[in-house]
Structure formats: C-alpha cells, structure tokens
Amino acid sequence: MSSPEGDEQARATADAVARKSYGKLVAFLAARTRDVAGAEDALSEAFASALTDWTRNGCPQNPEAWLLTVARRKTIDMLRAARRHPSSSDELQLIEEALAAPTQGEIPDERLAMMFACAHPSIDAATRAPLMLQAVLGLDAKRIASAFLASPAAVSKRLVRAKQKIRQAGIPIRVPGREELPARLDTVLNAIYAAFSEGWTDPTGADAARRDLTEEALFLAGLVIVLLPEEPEALGLLALMLHAEARRRARRSDDGEFVPLAEQDQSLWDQAQIAEAEALLHRASQMGRIGRFQLEAAIQSAHVDRRRTGAANWSHVAELYKALYSLTGSPVVLINRALAIAEVDGPAAGLNAMPDQTVEPRLTEYQPYWAARSELLARTGAFQEARRANEIATGLERDPAVRRFLERQRFASPE
Amino acid sequence: MQYLLLLHAEEAGFGRMTPEQQQQGMAAYMAYTEALIKAGAYKGSNRLQFVSTATTVRVVEGKTQVLDGPYADSKEQLGGYFLIDVPDLDAALSWAARCPGASHGIIEVRPVWEMTTPAKAVA
Numbered sequence: 016m017s018s019p020e021g022d023e024q025a026r027a028t029a030d031a032v033a034r035k036s037y038g039k040l041v042a043f044l045a046a047r048t049r050d051v052a053g054a055e056d057a058l059s060e061a062f063a064s065a066l067t068d069w070t071r072n073g074c075p076q077n078p079e080a081w082l083l084t085v086a087r088r089k090t091i092d093m094l095r096a097a098r099r100h101p102s103s104s105d106e107l108q109l110i111e112e113a114l115a116a117p118t119q120g121e122i123p124d125e126r127l128a129m130m131f132a133c134a135h136p137s138i139d140a141a142t143r144a145p146l147m148l149q150a151v152l153g154l155d156a157k158r159i160a161s162a163f164l165a166s167p168a169a170v171s172k173r174l175v176r177a178k179q180k181i182r183q184a185g186i187p188i189r190v191p192g193r194e195e196l197p198a199r200l201d202t203v204l205n206a207i208y209a210a211f212s213e214g215w216t217d218p219t220g221a222d223a224a225r226r227d228l229t230e231e232a233l234f235l236a237g238l239v240i241v242l243l244p245e246e247p248e249a250l251g252l253l254a255l256m257l258h259a260e261a262r263r264r265a266r267r268s269d270d271g272e273f274v275p276l277a278e279q280d281q282s283l284w285d286q287a288q289i290a291e292a293e294a295l296l297h298r299a300s301q302m303g304r305i306g307r308f309q310l311e312a313a314i315q316s317a318h319v320d321r322r323r324t325g326a327a328n329w330s331h332v333a334e335l336y337k338a339l340y341s342l343t344g345s346p347v348v349l350i351n352r353a354l355a356i357a358e359v360d361g362p363a364a365g366l367n368a369m370p371d372q373t374v375e376p377r378l379t380e381y382q383p384y385w386a387a388r389s390e391l392l393a394r395t396g397a398f399q400e401a402r403r404a405n406e407i408a409t410g411l412e413r414d415p416a417v418r419r420f421l422e423r424q425r426f427a428s429p430e
Numbered sequence: 431m432q433y434l435l436l437l438h439a440e441e442a443g444f445g446r447m448t449p450e451q452q453q454q455g456m457a458a459y460m461a462y463t464e465a466l467i468k469a470g471a472y473k474g475s476n477r478l479q480f481v482s483t484a485t486t487v488r489v490v491e492g493k494t495q496v497l498d499g500p501y502a503d504s505k506e507q508l509g510g511y512f513l514i515d516v517p518d519l520d521a522a523l524s525w526a527a528r529c530p531g532a533s534h535g536i537i538e539v540r541p542v543w544e545m546t547t548p549a550k551a552v553a
Contacts, residue, residue: 135519137519137523183541184519184541185431185433185517185518185519185522185541186518186519186520187517187518187519187520189518189520191520195520195524
C-alpha cells in the first residue's frame with residue numbers, strides 16, 4: 016500500500032540512484048544502441064515507473080539493477096516500434112542480444128566510452144562539453160545553458176543535433192585504441208576544462224549553476240583518472256583545476272573586490288586541495304610524458320610555492336611558459352611569459368617579449384593582453400600609454416570586480 | 431554501416447604531374463583498393479571524369495532545364511568515391527585517412543542512409 020513514508024523513501028532512493036548511476040545506465044544502454052536520446056528517454060521512463068512501483072511494493076534490494084531491467088525493456092520496445100522494415104530485424108536482434116547479455120554483479124562502467132563519444136572530433140567543438148555534462152551527468156539543457164551563457168532553446172537544439180549525429184554517423188561509444196588514444200583523450204580533457212572554465216568565470220560563486228560546474232568538471236576528470244590511471248595529462252588537468260579551485264575563496268575580498276594572486280590571504284587557500292594537486296602532478300611527472308595540462312599545473316604549483324616560501328622563482332615560471340608555448344603556440348601564453356620575464360629582467364624586457372597585436376589581431380579584443388601591456392608600460396614610466404591600455408582592458412572586461420580593480424590601478428598611476 | 435568517401439581535389443593538379451608521378455599516384459590508389467578488398471570493407475569505387483564534362487539537369491514546373499557545367503563551382507572538385515562497409519565512424523575515418531586522396535585533397539565521409547538493406551552489427 017502507498018503511504019507517505021513509502022512515497023518519500025521511494026523518492027529518496029530514486030534520487031540517490033539517479034545521482035550515483037544515471038550516467039552509468041545511460042552509457043550502458045547507448046553503448047549498445049548508439050542512441051543517446053533513446054537511452055535517456057528509456058531511463059527517465061524507468062525512473063517514473065520506479066516511483067510508482069517502489070511506493071507500492073517497497074524499494075528493491077538492488078535499485079540500480081531494477082532500473083536497468085526496466086530501461087532495457089523500454090529500449091527494446093522503442094526499437095521495435097521504430098523499425099518498420101522487416102529486413103532490419105537482424106540488426107534489431109543483435110542489439111537486443113547485446114542489451115540482454117547478462118551483467119554479472121556490477122553493471123559495467125562505460126561512462127568513459129560515453130565521454131569519448133561526446134568529445135568525438137566529428138562533434139562540433141562548442142557542443143562537446145555541454146553534451147558530456149548532459150549524457151554523463153544528467154544535467155538538463157536549462158542548467159547547461161545558464162552555465163554557458165546561452166539560451167536554453169539554442170543549447171537544446173545543439174544537444175539534439177549532436178545526439179542525432181552520434182546515431183546517424185555511427186560514432187562509436189567506445190574508448191579508442193592505443194594508437195588514437197592520445198589525440199582523442201586530448202579532446203575529452205579539453206571539453207572537461209571548458210566546463211570548468213565556464214564555472215570558473217563566476218568567481219564569487221554567486222551563481223549556483225556555474226559554481227556547480229567546476230565541481231562537475233572535477234568529478235569528470237576524477238573519473239577519467241580512475242578509468243585511465245596511466246595518462247599523465249589527465250592527472251595534470253585535475254591538478255590544474257584543483258590548484259585553481261583551492262584559491263577560489265582568496266580571489267575576492269569580503270566586500271567582493273578582486274584580489275590578485277600576489278596579495279591573496281594564504282590562510283584562505285584550501286590546503287587539502289593544494290596537497291592533492293601536488294601529489295597528482297608528482298605522479299604525472301613520474302610517467303615522463305609532458306603535456307599542456309601538466310605544464311599549466313606546474314606553473315600554478317610554482318606560484319603557490321613562491322607565495323609560501325617568499326623565494327622568487329620567476330625565471331623558472333618563464334621557462335615553463337616557454338615550454339608551454341612550444342606545445343600550444345598560443346599568444347596568450349606569450350603574454351604570461353612576458354609578465355614573468357618582466358620580473359626577472361625588468362619591464363622593458365617584458366614589453367619586448369609581448370606578442371604583437373598587429374600579427375595576432377585577435378589580441379585587440381583580449382582583456383589580459385591590454386591589462387598586461389598597461390602594467391608593463393606603467394612600470395617603464397610610460398604612464399600615458401599605460402592609461403590608454405588600461406582603459407581598453409577595462410572596456411573589454413565582463414566581471415565588474417575586475418573592472419573596478421583595473422580602474423583603481425588607473426587612478427593610482429601618476430598623471 | 432556503409433560510408434561514402436567523397437574525394438575532392440584540385441583536378442588541374444593531376445595534369446601538372448609528370449607521367450611517372452601520375453603512374454605512382456595510380457599505383458597508390460590500386461594498393462589502397464586492394465587493402466580495402468582484403469579487409470572486406472570494399473563495396474565499390476569510381477574515378478570521375480573532370481568537371482568540364484559535367485552537365486546538370488533539373489525539372490522546373492514540368493520543364494527540363496539542362497545546364498553546362500557542375501552543380502557547385504569550387505576550388506576543389508569531386509573526383510571520385512569509395513563506398514565502404516565498416517563497423518563505425520572511427521573505422522571509416524581511419525580508412526579515409528589512408529586514402530591517397532587525403533594527401534592531395536579533402537575527403538568527405540558520409541554515412542549512407544540505410545533503407546531496406548540490412549545493416550551490419552553495431553554491437
């Protein structure tokens with residue numbers, strides 16, 4: 016019989032299983048049908064049945080297995096309804112067999128395979144992170160849209176199209192073989208980092224949807240590491256994100272003002288996260304395969320070390336940026352390297368090392384370029400030019416706290 | 431699944447090659463075709479005559495319009511195709527990358543819209 020306690024227990028169990036198993040169940044079904052949207056539909060129907068059934072009959076011993084059984088049956092029903100050509104029954108039978116294959120004990124975890132499908136090079140690059148957040152973590156389009164500053168309708172449409180492409184183009188839901196793995200893992204890690212960066216651009220953490228995204232990204236990177244423990248770049252990515260996350264509280268003063276790294280209160284840093292990041296980076300370095308994320312994490316580690324010990328390590332930082340530039344060729348890296356060089360050889364040397372915006376026209380709209388120029392110019396005594404660069408930087412910034420920080424710098428400089 | 435590999439290249443390039451280079455090029459395609467057959471992935475292929483031989487046809491309000499030239503004018507032209515049958519997109523992409531055409535042009539990989547022919551296992 017249905018009772019309020021039974022209702023509540025059924026709902027609580029369903030919520031707990033959803034959090035723990037959603038991505039696993041979607042991946043299991045979709046890996047066999049290649050139909051991500053179909054798997055999501057089957058699973059949400061299974062959850063709906065669970066609420067009625069569990070309320071009436073009590074929660075099953077193994078709720079995850081219960082949901083999978085129901086979702087499998089719904090998937091097969093949907094497949095049968097969708098096939099009108101009798102000639103495709105061979106294929107249907109094979110899918111049914113794959114779905115029905117007994118799963119002894121634990122349901123196999125195919126979330127990593129799903130992540131590779133979501134970040135497949137044939138999926139539009141901007142859709143990879145949103146798709147991963149939806150298919151692996153079950154985030155809805157509305158939440159993803161608010162995190163990525165996009166309209167829910169547009170995000171929905173992109174997700175639908177990407178899932179159609181997985182099915183129609185035959186994108187395998189599978190971890191690629193050894194030969195392809197490095198390049199393909201790169202796209203997975205980049206998508207995770209894109210999700211993290213979206214969360215990170217809301218530094219006050221006022222917007223819950225965006226703050227959560229950094230946690231989701233940390234979770235996804237953790238998952239990659241558990242399933243691919245020998246990949247140093249995955250370790251490097253998690254180390255990099257933990258370093259950034261560890262300093263979150265120190266990035267803003269109590270009244271919401273931006274606090275640069277050099278002035279941050281170290282007691283606000285999360286020491287456990289920093290220790291974990293350092294351990295991951297150390298583990299990665301033992302593997303002897305350097306990469307972009309390991310270098311970026313090493314730079315964060317050097318910043319932390321400098322603040323802790325007070326010992327200047329700018330030439331080491333400049334070296335790390337140089338290595339990073341040789342891997343990425345990114346002008347953004349050159350800006351940071353120039354700032355490090357300025358600490359070692361003076362602001363004029365730093366200015367010399369800055370990338371040229373006439374060669375890299377994209378830099379004319381890039382706030383950190385103008386902020387760095389302004390700072391270096393002011394330090395060489397070219398105050399007028401510095402003020403102009405500072406104004407452009409302020410005009411390009413979307414975070415009001417950083418805008419105020421830039422304005423304070425401008426008015427602090429002598430006329 | 432079946433995929434059509436559409437080979438696009440600047441067709442004037444062929445004319446600029448020496449006879450030896452042309453022969454080498456043909457041999458590379460022969461070897462590629464042979465490898466596809468050996469792997470059981472080959473369904474068919476053809477090289478097309480240059481776009482200067484193309485004619486386009488359409489029927490507008492019951493009237494047939496015939497025009498000289500290709501449908502789309504572009505720097506690279508469709509010069510041939512391979513039809514292959516492989517388990518998934520990744521397999522199709524790795525065959526596309528091995529195709530000699532990928533080194534002197536661009537290959538578009540398109541899944542075939544399955545109609546009545548039974549598809550291969552996906553599981």
